[in-house]
Every structure is written in structure tokens, then in C-alpha cells.
Amino acid sequence: MPPEHEYARVTDLSRLKAFTNPLRMQLYRLLYAAGSATASHLADKVDQAPSLVSYHLRKLAEHGFVAEASGRSADGRERWWQVATEEGWGFRDSDFSGTPEGAAVVGAVTRGILDGRVAQYRAYLDQAHAWGKEWTDASFSSEWMLDLTPTELAELSDELRELSRRWRERGRAARAAGDTEQRENVAVHLYGFPFRP
Secondary structure, eight states: OOOTTOOEEOOOHHHHHGGGSHHHHHHHHHHHHHSSEEHHHHHHHHTSOHHHHHHHHHHHHHTTSEEEOTTOOSSSOSOEEEESOTTOEEOOGGGTTTSHHHHHHHHHHHHHHHHHHHHHHHHHHHHHHHHOHHHHHHOOOOOOOOOOOHHHHHHHHHHHHHHHHHHHHHHHHHHHTTOOTTOOOOOOOOOOOOOOO
16 A cells, blocks of 8 residues: 555556556546445446446456455445545556557556546536536636746646645545535546647
8 A cells, every 4th residue: 555645656557557448447536536335336327237347346456446445334245445545546658658558558548537537527517507606606727838847847746736635635524524515526637748839
């Protein structure tokens, strides 16, 4: 298990390949948001058979991305799952770009992540009117043009990760204290990459 406040860095190609399957990525994201769930709960969300969802959860567990959630089953028959670390996982392109297969897997996983994020944001845009003024006024979509070095971009990434961690912990503490009124899952998508105009 990675140290507290440290995401799991994937450096093994076979582990990263686990996320070339779009359903596994979707299940991981749903499980991360839910905290814990059974294959049946997740199957309802993705409109798939519980047996198929269970298979993919076991594959994610084989690669260390999810684990059984202990103490959740009331009768021992239900198998509850949770993500292996609250900090999530990540990878560096440079760990895999040395081979054509590695580059292809990085491309597939990165595009899959982007597709999932775009789909999530489009769903929000399609349903924004149903969220009401408070939520739509609080929501944002921003782009900033910065002039940075690779080292500065890495520092910015670290600062944003720490900021999001602080807000995630604040939300979890509030929920644990019973402060659930108007509390919803919130996705924050930020991208930082070089470009030449």
C-alpha cells in the first residue's frame, strides 16, 4: 500500500493494460465516487450483467486497483469492493514510451480517461438545468494560458494535487460529522500540457 497522501504510481505495463478496457475504467470511477459497492450495485449503473462486472472487478483487484471492503457484508454472501487507495493512481508516459506496445497502451488509457471525463461533463451540461441556480453558478470551466518550464508545470501539478486533497478531506470529514445537506459528488477536471500556437 502506498504511503498516505501518495497516489499509486503504475510502472508495470501489464497493470496499466488493465485500464485499456473502458468498462474497467468506468467501474473504477464509479467505485471511487461511491466509496464502496457490490458488483450488483455497479452493474445497475453500467447496465451490464453482475457476473461481467464481478469479473472485471476481480481483474482490477488482481492488478491492485481495487480490494474487498471488509466489514460491509451483512450476511457474508455479498462481496463489497473499494478502491485500493483513496489517492488514486497515475503513471508517467516516459515509463512506457520506450516501446511501441507501451506507447500504444499509454495512448489507449489516456484517451479512455479523457473520453470518460468528457462524457461526464457532457452529462452535466445536458442536465445542468435540473441542478438549479446554486449549483450552476458554483460550477466552472476555466482555461489559463501560462508560460512555464517543465519543472514549474510539475510544481503546479503537485500544488493542485495538494489543494484537491485538502478539499476532499474537508468534504469527507463533513459527511462523517453528518453534514450532508446539499453535499454532492463534484468532479474537477484540470489539464496542464504544453502547446505551441
